[in-house]
Amino acid sequence: MKLYDFHLAPNPRRVRIFLAEKSLAMVFEQVDIFAGKNREAWFIEKNPLGGLPVLEFDDGTYLAESVAICRYFEMSYPEPPLMGVGPRDCAFVEMWNRRMELELLGPVANVLQHTHPLFKDRVTQIPEFGAMRKEHGLKRMEWLDSILAQREFVAGDRFTIADITALAAIDLGQNLAGVKMPDEARHLKRWHTAVSSRPSAKA
Amino acid sequence: MKLYDFHLAPNPRRVRIFLAEKSLAMVFEQVDIFAGKNREAWFIEKNPLGGLPVLEFDDGTYLAESVAICRYFEMSYPEPPLMGVGPRDCAFVEMWNRRMELELLGPVANVLQHTHPLFKDRVTQIPEFGAMRKEHGLKRMEWLDSILAQREFVAGDRFTIADITALAAIDLGQNLAGVKMPDEARHLKRWHTAVSSRPSAKA
Numbered sequence: 001m002k003l004y005d006f007h008l009a010p011n012p013r014r015v016r017i018f019l020a021e022k023s024l025a026m027v028f029e030q031v032d033i034f035a036g037k038n039r040e041a042w043f044i045e046k047n048p049l050g051g052l053p054v055l056e057f058d059d060g061t062y063l064a065e066s067v068a069i070c071r072y073f074e075m076s077y078p079e080p081p082l083m084g085v086g087p088r089d090c091a092f093v094e095m096w097n098r099r100m101e102l103e104l105l106g107p108v109a110n111v112l113q114h115t116h117p118l119f120k121d122r123v124t125q126i127p128e129f130g131a132m133r134k135e136h137g138l139k140r141m142e143w144l145d146s147i148l149a150q151r152e153f154v155a156g157d158r159f160t161i162a163d164i165t166a167l168a169a170i171d172l173g174q175n176l177a178g179v180k181m182p183d184e185a186r187h188l189k190r191w192h193t194a195v196s197s198r199p200s201a202k203a
Numbered sequence: 204m205k206l207y208d209f210h211l212a213p214n215p216r217r218v219r220i221f222l223a224e225k226s227l228a229m230v231f232e233q234v235d236i237f238a239g240k241n242r243e244a245w246f247i248e249k250n251p252l253g254g255l256p257v258l259e260f261d262d263g264t265y266l267a268e269s270v271a272i273c274r275y276f277e278m279s280y281p282e283p284p285l286m287g288v289g290p291r292d293c294a295f296v297e298m299w300n301r302r303m304e305l306e307l308l309g310p311v312a313n314v315l316q317h318t319h320p321l322f323k324d325r326v327t328q329i330p331e332f333g334a335m336r337k338e339h340g341l342k343r344m345e346w347l348d349s350i351l352a353q354r355e356f357v358a359g360d361r362f363t364i365a366d367i368t369a370l371a372a373i374d375l376g377q378n379l380a381g382v383k384m385p386d387e388a389r390h391l392k393r394w395h396t397a398v399s400s401r402p403s404a405k406a
Contacts, residue, residue: 048346049302049306057291063294063295063298064298064302065297065298065301065302067297067301068294068295068297068298068301069294071290071293071294071297072290072291072293072294075289075290075293075294076290086278087274087275087278087279088260088275090274090275090278091266091271091272091274091275091278092266092271094268094270094271094274095266095267095268095271098268098270098271099252099267099268103252124335126329126331126332126335128329129329129332132327132329143251
């Protein structure tokens with residue numbers, strides 16, 4: 001089993017943190033997105049859509065999509081639970097994880113793709129769309145701050161995959177996309193300091 | 204238990220089809236998105252992001268996000284399985300469902316939002332972005348056609364949630380967004396005819 005990874009991309013990082021929280025060992029192979037390695041034929045054979053991460057099983061099948069990969073490990077190694085326990089809890093964790101994807105990681109990634117020089121020659125950039133998504137992402141950070149005023153973690157009183165997705169999004173915004181936590185978002189910042197200090201955050 | 208629904212929107216339809224495939228009864232309450240009812244205070248209290256569907260539990264808690272709602276019913280009523288059985292199968296179904304969301308329903312919904320008169324006064328439309336997403340969606344329909352040349356359903360030889368998402372996307376594209384199945388996509392059309400003839404498709 002092997003994970004095709006790129007250490008600078010947010011989605012592979014989500015799976016790396018997930019594995020670290022479960023104390024699972026993994027063989028990683030780096031695929032340099034910046035050098036376009038994920039668009040080469042050998043990689044497209046593994047994932048026709050060209051995205052990372054991809055999990056290679058020992059029988060030569062390939063599983064793509066970060067959360068699908070996490071699901072495989074959650075069901076195979078349930079402890080500690082990162083995707084909830086029981087129908088209702090699992091559903092609420094999934095709701096929060098999707099909100100973090102659709103309302104935070106999505107907008108931040110759009111800003112990067114549509115405004116950053118890194119993507120200038122890789123996609124047709126529409127700066128107006130990037131600006132719209134930046135505004136959306138910042139508004140959602142304020143909203144997330146109001147959620148984290150009420151509890152320790154994104155989905156409740158336990159660290160879950162929703163925190164992992166949110167951390168990947170916030171760090172991408174801070175370090176690369178220029179979508180930074182608002183100064184007054186002190187609950188979000190408290191949460192960010194706490195989850196960043198977990199050993200898994202370095203994965 | 205009650206589902207806040209809007210009969211013309213693709214995401215509530217996903218949950219309605221899911222429930223129909225499981226033969227589960229449900230009380231529905233219509234929330235007219237076109238009339239802006241989902242932006243009114245009474246609804247925002249239930250889902251601060253304003254999206255549909257939302258599942259109301261009898262204790263007054265609210266679960267949003269279509270797939271999270273499906274997850275709740277899948278875990279509560281496992282038969283017939285629509286999200287896979289066992290770690291590996293569940294992970295692959297999730298991969299395919301996410302591909303249908305991110306590569307098909309997402310682009311088609313973007314086209315609608317950024318080009319259709321229905322959304323003119325509701326969002327800032329960027330027609331150039333709509334055009335880019337239309338091209339993306341059409342390319343992915345060709346790719347999905349090549350997948351369905353190899354098997355009966357999106358995720359393999361069984362009907363799953365990935366077929367439900369794909370059906371919602373294709374119908375939205377055909378009926379409203381103007382992103383139609385390419386003429387030569389005969390496997391995709393064969394699949395569309397088959398899944399559309401299931402009783403659940405009318406849900």
